[in-house]
Amino acid sequence: xxxxxxxxxxxxxxxxxxxxxxxxxxxxxxxxxxxxxxxxxxxxxxxxxxxxxxxxxxxxxxxxxxxxxxxxxxxxxxxxxxxxxxxxxxxxxxxxxxxxxxxxxxxxxxxxxxx
Amino acid sequence: xxxxxxxxxxxxxxxxxxxxxxxxxxxxxxxxxxxxxxxxxxxxxxxxxxxxxxxxxxxxxxxxxxxxxxxxxxxxxxxxxxxxxxxxxxxxxxxxxxxxxxxxxxxxxx
Numbered sequence: 001x002x003x004x005x006x007x008x009x010x011x012x013x014x015x016x017x018x019x020x021x022x023x024x025x026x027x028x029x030x031x032x033x034x035x036x037x038x039x040x041x042x043x044x045x046x047x048x049x050x051x052x053x054x055x056x057x058x059x060x061x062x063x064x065x066x067x068x069x070x071x072x073x074x075x076x077x078x079x080x081x082x083x084x085x086x087x088x089x090x091x092x093x094x095x096x097x098x099x100x101x102x103x104x105x106x107x108x109x110x111x112x113x114x115x
Numbered sequence: 116x117x118x119x120x121x122x123x124x125x126x127x128x129x130x131x132x133x134x135x136x137x138x139x140x141x142x143x144x145x146x147x148x149x150x151x152x153x154x155x156x157x158x159x160x161x162x163x164x165x166x167x168x169x170x171x172x173x174x175x176x177x178x179x180x181x182x183x184x185x186x187x188x189x190x191x192x193x194x195x196x197x198x199x200x201x202x203x204x205x206x207x208x209x210x211x212x213x214x215x216x217x218x219x220x221x222x223x224x225x
Contacts, residue, residue, distance in 0.1 A: 002160075033213070042119075042203050042215030043159065056211035090158055101211050103149065106158040 002026055004093045004107035012113045013081050021076045021110045023091030031096040032074035033104060034066060037088040049074055050096050086114045119206050121216035129224050134191040136219050138204030147207040148180055150189045152200045159203055194223045
């Protein structure tokens with residue numbers, strides 16, 4: 001177990017709805033990254049939060065947004081859900097300095113199904 | 116060209132053999148390299164990290180990095196059926212973005 005927790009475990013939403021996923025980072029870590037993993041693919045980087053600010057973003061549209069809180073936990077929000085958003089959403093916790101990020105440890109993931 | 120490429124497999128090896136997993140990457144400024152293991156229906160689990168050229172050993176696992184060839188590999192010695200999983204190669208450049216390959220499925224036959 002990595003100490004990274006995510007909620008909920010599973011979620012079913014309808015196209016057009018909005019969803020919020022939550023992540024608590026491992027003790028001693030200050031950075032949270034979010035990934036989307038479609039079936040049979042590797043995780044795709046969505047964005048990373050460090051010191052409550054987004055400091056890196058992948059090729060995802062603005063309807064994917066996030067927050068990091070003072071306790072380093074984080075939320076991923078997805079608006080206007082599309083069928084292709086159905087995937088496993090992974091949160092990864094790590095420690096960062098101003099110049100780099102060390103090893104990332106994944107939470108169990110949230111399985112999102114959009115119908 | 117994909118940023119991080121792996122053979123999708125499946126790679127099948129007998130129990131007790133050495134499994135060799137390979138990964139190539141396109142960004143020459145990449146600095147950090149990771150191998151994750153992912154069992155079906157589970158999240159990725161970090162196995163190894165490697166930052167400089169050469170070999171790094173941890174138990175039955177050895178990671179090898181050759182930055183000139185933009186190549187990183189993972190060797191699993193004395194493979195066990197419990198090693199059957201998808202192995203993900205991940206590469207991070209100078210920033211904070213980590214790119215994953217699609218993974219190689221490994222099957223260890225008892």
